[in-house]
Amino acid sequence: MMQHGGNIYKYAKELDCEPGEIIDFSSNINCYAPDMQIDCSSRLVTKYADSNYPELKSAIARNYKTASENIALYNGATAAIYALLASLKGKEVTLYAPLYGEYEKAALAAKKDIYKINRIEDIDTEVAKKSIVVFVNPATPEGSFYDLEELFLLWKKKKCTIIVDESFIEFEKHKSLKNQIDDYKKLYIIQSFTKFYACAGVRIGAVFSHKKNIRSLHTPLWNISSFDALFLKQRLEDAAFKEASHTTHKEQKEQLQTILKESGLFDTIVASEANFILTQSSHATQLFEHLLAHKILVRSCESFDYLDNSWLRFAVKDNAAQEKLKKALDAFA
Amino acid sequence: MMQHGGNIYKYAKELDCEPGEIIDFSSNINCYAPDMQIDCSSRLVTKYADSNYPELKSAIARNYKTASENIALYNGATAAIYALLASLKGKEVTLYAPLYGEYEKAALAAKKDIYKINRIEDIDTEVAKKSIVVFVNPATPEGSFYDLEELFLLWKKKKCTIIVDESFIEFEKHKSLKNQIDDYKKLYIIQSFTKFYACAGVRIGAVFSHKKNIRSLHTPLWNISSFDALFLKQRLEDAAFKEASHTTHKEQKEQLQTILKESGLFDTIVASEANFILTQSSHATQLFEHLLAHKILVRSCESFDYLDNSWLRFAVKDNAAQEKLKKALDAFA
Numbered sequence: 001m002m003q004h005g006g007n008i009y010k011y012a013k014e015l016d017c018e019p020g021e022i023i024d025f026s027s028n029i030n031c032y033a034p035d036m037q038i039d040c041s042s043r044l045v046t047k048y049a050d051s052n053y054p055e056l057k058s059a060i061a062r063n064y065k066t067a068s069e070n071i072a073l074y075n076g077a078t079a080a081i082y083a084l085l086a087s088l089k090g091k092e093v094t095l096y097a098p099l100y101g102e103y104e105k106a107a108l109a110a111k112k113d114i115y116k117i118n119r120i121e122d123i124d125t126e127v128a129k130k131s132i133v134v135f136v137n138p139a140t141p142e143g144s145f146y147d148l149e150e151l152f153l154l155w156k157k158k159k160c161t162i163i164v165d166e167s168f169i170e171f172e173k174h175k176s177l178k179n180q181i182d183d184y185k186k187l188y189i190i191q192s193f194t195k196f197y198a199c200a201g202v203r204i205g206a207v208f209s210h211k212k213n214i215r216s217l218h219t220p221l222w223n224i225s226s227f228d229a230l231f232l233k234q235r236l237e238d239a240a241f242k243e244a245s246h247t248t249h250k251e252q253k254e255q256l257q258t259i260l261k262e263s264g265l266f267d268t269i270v271a272s273e274a275n276f277i278l279t280q281s282s283h284a285t286q287l288f289e290h291l292l293a294h295k296i297l298v299r300s301c302e303s304f305d306y307l308d309n310s311w312l313r314f315a316v317k318d319n320a321a322q323e324k325l326k327k328a329l330d331a332f333a
Numbered sequence: 334m335m336q337h338g339g340n341i342y343k344y345a346k347e348l349d350c351e352p353g354e355i356i357d358f359s360s361n362i363n364c365y366a367p368d369m370q371i372d373c374s375s376r377l378v379t380k381y382a383d384s385n386y387p388e389l390k391s392a393i394a395r396n397y398k399t400a401s402e403n404i405a406l407y408n409g410a411t412a413a414i415y416a417l418l419a420s421l422k423g424k425e426v427t428l429y430a431p432l433y434g435e436y437e438k439a440a441l442a443a444k445k446d447i448y449k450i451n452r453i454e455d456i457d458t459e460v461a462k463k464s465i466v467v468f469v470n471p472a473t474p475e476g477s478f479y480d481l482e483e484l485f486l487l488w489k490k491k492k493c494t495i496i497v498d499e500s501f502i503e504f505e506k507h508k509s510l511k512n513q514i515d516d517y518k519k520l521y522i523i524q525s526f527t528k529f530y531a532c533a534g535v536r537i538g539a540v541f542s543h544k545k546n547i548r549s550l551h552t553p554l555w556n557i558s559s560f561d562a563l564f565l566k567q568r569l570e571d572a573a574f575k576e577a578s579h580t581t582h583k584e585q586k587e588q589l590q591t592i593l594k595e596s597g598l599f600d601t602i603v604a605s606e607a608n609f610i611l612t613q614s615s616h617a618t619q620l621f622e623h624l625l626a627h628k629i630l631v632r633s634c635e636s637f638d639y640l641d642n643s644w645l646r647f648a649v650k651d652n653a654a655q656e657k658l659k660k661a662l663d664a665f666a
Contacts, residue, residue, distance in 0.1 A: 006380070007383075009383035009387075033376075038375065042564065043366075043368060047339070048340075048360055048533040050342035075412075079553060200378065200555075201379070201380065201381065202559070221337065221435075222409060222533075222536060223412070225558035226535070227373060227560035227561060231375065231378065
């Protein structure tokens with residue numbers, strides 16, 4: 001069962017080819033990934049970094065219009081998820097499913113009791129008082145963006161601890177809940193920087209919360225690579241990157257939607273407000289194998305709650321990759 | 334109280350100077366740190382790495398004459414320590430103290446019961462059956478290297494789980510216990526790569542153990558920066574680096590010993606087999622402040638068991654840094 005996208009290495013072995021030959025529609029990395037010159041001299045890493053990473057935090061704070069004191073940094077968003085769930089005292093975790101699979105694993109590792117709400121069919125299911133609620137917005141695996149205003153009021157009324165994962169929020173400039181962290185002191189926003197900023201090999205993720213919460217998180221000493229900190233700071237400060245990303249994303253998503261639709265192979269194509277498109281097809285398993293034979297890897301979604309292997313997800317990719325997808329889909333008989 | 338070396342940032346604020354102006358004798362990084370050209374194009378990080386990091390593991394395996402299957406990689410040795418202690422089932426941890434402070438914190442975080450053996454005064458203190466024993470060799474904070482053969486036999490007889498931290502073993506080519514991991518299945522070796530390989534800003538540490546143990550460790554997905562993996566692989570494969578390191582280390586350690594001895598300021602200078610020298614002085618607190626006024630930071634050792642602030646530790650540094658130390662010591666009246 002495919003638990004994560006991006007494992008081109010496993011499939012390259014199967015196909016007996018180089019990982020770089022596989023076109024990876026399975027990992028949701030921004031398709032606009034311009035080359036960037038960074039001065040990563042080996043001198044940069046001789047000394048210990050300031051374990052508080054003040055320059056990177058300032059750049060993140062400016063980018064998201066918050067303060068450095070509201071930010072905790074981790075070795076990737078997944079590390080942030082595990083650390084946050086381990087540190088929260090509540091026993092009950094309510095997951096709005098389907099969602100990114102590491103939340104359930106992290107809740108289990110933290111010995112929490114897990115409750116699931118099917119956000120697609122029964123989003124208004126009542127939440128227990130003081131539960132820790134987890135919502136990914138835009139949601140995985142389909143990319144719906146939810147207006148959380150009403151739910152947020154209900155959660156607050158029940159004194160819930162709220163975790164909202166906004167790792168995909170920047171692709172379509174949706175409204176973040178980060179501006180609420182000073183008002184509601186039990187709100188935590190999780191953010192991966194690797195998706196929108198096109199750097200999966202850079203391991204930096206954040207928790208945004210009230211500064212008192214951040215202080216009590218006790219992030220591990222020196223958990224960020226100095227190279228990674230420099231890279232992310234530089235990319236965050238590149239305004240042209242953001243503009244070009246939004247334009248490219250919009251164009252390429254439309255192209256991908258058209259390709260999927262015109263192929264006639266899918267019973268369902270879910271409208272997305274993120275950089276991936278979820279589909280359902282009665283031929284999904286054959287399609288997965290067919291595309292793989294064309295060295296195209298897609299995300300099979302049977303690891304998500306309420307979904308099965310008839311669901312395939314395609315990340316928005318660049319023009320060349322999507323043209324190859326089109327040809328491969330056309331060749332499916 | 335100084336818990337760690339390397340925090341030039343805090344002291345730069347105190348002195349109102351740039352962190353780079355401070356000469357850091359407090360962090361034990363190899364003083365031989367040649368510039369190295371690495372091709373860290375931003376393209377390297379666009380894709381997810383193979384989360385098993387096979388190329389880096391092969392390089393490490395070759396370097397330490399073991400197999401890739403015997404290696405688990407973490408975001409720094411400290412992350413390795415926390416993960417290992419959290420995963421081990423035994424309830425009792427016996428720390429051979431004084432030692433690197435994160436072992437006690439990690440054992441507490443893993444809710445273990447902690448027992449300490451004063452390895453300097455009572456190294457033969459009996460260990461409880463099936464205890465998890467932790468020994469740092471060469472030891473911190475003073476750099477003694479212990480022949481562990483006898484203790485190892487005793488520990489095995491008592492079916493102990495054995496953790497030996499060899500983060501400083503390469504400076505003087507001491508004999509590693511890594512060749513025992515296939516024979517004794519409850520042996521774990523911890524290794525930081527940042528000390529000898531002169532890359533504190535690179536976050537990679539390892540656990541070496543029997544492959545069955547390694548499989549059950551479940552290392553976090555993508556916990557290593559792609560830039561860091563490339564840097565360390567390249568440095569591990571640089572044989573000239575190792576040779577020059579050993580020569581430089583030997584020369585500079587002798588010079589440091591001479592400077593400390595000839596200053597006449599120390600009651601004790603402990604013989605070291607690592608890249609740092611522990612001293613005791615009745616003037617230690619004044620010396621610390623005096624050196625800091627000269628923008629020289631040393632490690633005050635009151636955070637170590639059985640030591641107090643009369644103990645100061647000096648890392649072996651390059652010629653220029655040690656000449657400045659000599660002048661500053663000469664100016665102490």
